[in-house]
Amino acid sequence: MKIGVLTGGGDCPGLNAVIRAVVRKGERHYGDEIIGFLYGWKGLIEDASRPLDVTQMRGTLPRGGTVIGTSRTNPYRVEGGVEAVRATIERHGLDALIAIGGEDTLGVANKLHDDGVAVVGVPKTIDNDLSATEFTFGFHTAVQIATDAIDRLHTTAESHDRVMVCEVMGRHAGWIATYAGIAGGASVVLVPEHPFDIEEVCAHIKRRHESGRFATIIVVAEGATPTEGSHVTQDAEVDAFGHVKLGGIGQVLADEIERRTGYETRVTILGHIQRGGTPTAYDRVLSTRFGIAAIDAVHDGAFGSMVALRADRIVRVPLAEAVGELKTVDPELFEVAQVFFG
Secondary structure, three states, rough: OOEEEEOOOOOOOOOHHHHHHHHHHHHHHHOOOOEEEEHHHHHHHOOOOEEOOOOHOOOOOOOOOOEEEEOOOOOOHOOOOHHHHHHHHHHHHOOEEEEEEOHHHHHHHHOOOOOOEEEEEEOOOOOOOOOOOOOOOOOOHHHHHHHHHHHHHHHHHHHHOOOOEEEEOOOOHHHHHHHHHHHHHEEEEEEOOOOHHHHHHHHHHHHHHOOOOOOOEEEEOOOOEEOOOOOEEEEEOOOOOOOEOOOHHHHHHHHHHHHOEEOOOEEEEOOOOOOOOOOOHHHHHHHHHHHHHHHHHHOOOOOOEEEEEEEEEEEEEEEHHHHHOOOOOHHHHHHHHHOOOO
């Protein structure tokens, strides 16, 4: 078979491991020809691609990012975009597409499947907020990076008796903040699922300092909002899928804490550091399993499906189920974090 592969949305550790697995089993086991389309759906709109083979993919397992590039291009928002995608598929004589991405990328894949395109999805979102799968690759790497940062913030906070605010990714779901907050021993974790009361946060901090404790560490997801407030955005621009660019809640929170409590407060915004670098062992294994399962799904004709992790098994679920609803933080898990608040 002749199979196209693309990576869409934000980059994250593990993308190359997925591509490597698809190419390895596709070429060596099935005798497939694999073509990588550059910069997500943009590559199919503009017919920009490169051949992929086992030799080219050697050494990419521990490499972050994606060797075929990515973007947030939405063919349904580009004039003639869907027609261009179809023309590219026909021009290359593709038998199937493997789309690696999150809600937006796989949402496009689902629409194309409904329009008759043979496509299989692989779940990728560093926020871990994609439905139908227990974990997405890149998430554990981001959590480890955030946890390492929190560990370092503890020591400098203790040295100066400061409050430290660490802003992590998490537009609509606070999985990274919750996991890293628990693992890093944070004093407070703020997530989009639970709007926070700034007065309560400051009261926590005062109680800690008055009881002789110090080094207050607050982990906040970028999408967290104060009660009766709104998202803090970098600017008014939106991407091709209508998402505003979040960021800055950490600084706003730090300024308010220092103003209301008088305690010196500093902020660290991890930003793209969470996306970069080499994937953890867990994410390398999960990515590899997803890639193998995706190429198998193509050869089984399981189009319109997404590979997913459930009870440590790789299964197939409908793309429509995967993109139908965001997966938010389990209340029971957040209660674990709350035990250590204050």
